[in-house]
Amino acid sequence: MSTAAQADPAAPAGSAGPLAHRRPLGDRVFQILAASAGALVLVILALIAISTSQQASSWFSTEGWSIFSVDWNPATNSFGAMAFVYGTVVTAAIAIILSVPVSVGVALLLTEVVPRRWSRPIVTVIDLLAVVPSVVWGLWGILVFAPWLQHIYTSVGSAVNGIPVLGALFGPPVSGASFFTCGLILAFMITPIVTSLSREVIATVPAIDKEGAYALGATRLEMIRGAVWPHSQGGVVGAVMLGLGRAMGETIAAALVIGSSPVITSHLLAAGYSMPAVIANQFGEASGEFRAALIGLGVMLFVITIVVNLIARGVVERSARRQRGA
C-alpha cells in the first residue's frame, strides 16, 4: 500500500507516465505472504482459544459453577479447580516478592552504577540464568534444593510454631517440596526477564534529567529517586507484571517441586499444587471428563495469563508513549 502512495507524487500529474506502472506480480505476492505470516499470530491465538475451550466444554457444562470448588478427586469425578488457582496465585506472588527487588537492583546496577565494560559480563550471567531450562531447575529443585531446604523449614517451622501470624504462614506441617520452594525456583526463573525489561525501561531515562539531578548536588541514590524512578515507574510495573505472567504459567519446575497436594492452606512451607503443575502431572493418565477438566484448567490459565499480559503490555506502552511525549 505504501509503495504506490510513495510513487504517486513522482508520476507526472494527470498522465500515466512510465513511473506509474503497475507493481509486478511477484512484489504483490511477497506482500501478501508477509501479511499472512503476520496474521498467523492472530490465527494461532484464536485457534488456541477455540480448540482448547471446545475440548474442555464438557467440564464447564457438567460442573457448572462447581469448577470453582475445592474438591478435586478424579476417582469420584469431581473436578473443582480452586486449590490449583490458589496455588498458582500464591507461588507466583512469592516469586514476584522475592524476585522484584533483586531484578530492579541489578537493572539499576547495570544502567546507573557500573561502567559499560563491566555491564557485558553481568548481562551474560543474567542471560545464562535465562538459558537454564525449566526442567533442569525442576530436577535440581527436587533432588538437591528441596532436601536441603527441608532442614531449614523444619527448624523455622518449630521456631515460629504458636506465634500468631508467623505460625500460620511458616509453621508446620513443612515439606521440602512446597509452595515456598516452588516460589523460590520461580523467582530464579523470572529474574532474567524482569531484569532485562526493567533495564530497557530505565535506559530510556533522558541523560539530561540525570545530569540535572547531579548538577543540583544529588547523590546517586537521590538522583535515582528523583530522576530515574518517576520516569521508569510505569515501565517497571509492566515488567513486573510480565514476570508475574511467566511465573503463573511456569509448568515443569513447578510440577516437580510444588509437592503435588491439592489443598488450600495458609502454610507456605507445606506441599501444594498449581494449575500448570497438575496438568503436566496428571494429563498422561486422564481421559474423558478428567481430560476435559485438565484442558479446562489450561483454558483458565490461558485466560489469566492473557489478561495479565494485556494489562502489562498496555502499561508498558502507555509509559513508553508518555516518555516519548515528554
Place this chain on the structure above:
Amino acid sequence: MTAMEPPAVDLREPAGWRRSKNQIATTLMVLAFVIVLIPLGFVLFTVIAKGASAISWAFLTGGPIPPNVVPAGIGGMGPAVYGTLVITGLAAVMAVPLGVLGAIYINEYGGRGPLARVVRFMADVMTGVPSIVMGLFIFSIWVLHFGYSGLAGAFALACLMLPVVIRSSEEMLKLVPDPLREASYALGATKSRVTLTVVLPAAIGGIVSGALLAIARAAGETAPLLFTILTVTATNANVFSGANTALSTQIFANATQPFLGAQSRAWGSALTLIAIAFILMIVARIVTARFTRYSR
C-alpha cells in the same frame, strides 16, 4: 593580566547520612547481583558435577533408553538426543522463516497501520502464553486427529518460537537506516526486492542471533512436548509419525524416580541439554559480534 581565581565550589561527595545512604544503596545493588549468582552457580555446579560422570559417547549416542531400575552406565540417551535435535530443528524450520516474514510485514509493509500494530501487540502477548497451553493446543487440534508424533511436538515448539522470532527480527529491521531503502527505491527496485536484497542482508546478523536464542530456549522446553510426542525409549527415526522422545521429557520422567540409575541418566541429560543451549547461545554471540552492522 592576572589569572582570575575560580569560584570555590565543593565538588566532594556530600558527607554524613546522605553519603552513607548512597553507599548502602550501592551495596544493596551489588548484593542483588551476588544473590543472582548464587542459584546459578549452585545449579551449574550440581549439573556439571553429577552430569559429567554420566556422560560418555555411548551415553549420547547409544540406545535404547533402559528401564528406570537399570543402574547407570548401561544403555544410552541416544534416542532422546536424536529426538531433541530433530524436533527442535523441525520447529526452527517452521518458525524462523514465518517469524522473519511476519517481522518484515510489521516493519516494512504494515508500518503504523492498524493490522501491523495489532500483530505486534499480539505477538508480545503471545510470548506470554504458557508453554503448557501450547502443548494442550496442539494436543486438541492435531494429536487427537493424527496421533502423537515428533511433528506435533515441533508444531508446539514452533508456536512458542514464532512470536519471539517476530519481535527480535522486527527490532533488527527497525535498526536498518531508511536512506538505504530510499537509495534502492531511487534505483527503481520494487519493494520486495529492496526488502530481500538490501534490508534483510543488512539486518541478518541480528536476526540470526535472535533466532538462535529462540531455538536455544525451545530446545529445553518440556511442557509442550509432554502431550504431543509422548515418551518412548527407542529411537524413532520418522519424525512425522509415531511417538517420539526428547531429552527434556526424559529428565522429567526420571527426576521423580527413586532409582539412582534413572537419576544419573537425568543429570546426564540435563548437562547435555544445557550444553546444547549454551552452544547455541555462544554461536548467537559470535554471530552478533561478527555480522551485526547496525546496533543500538
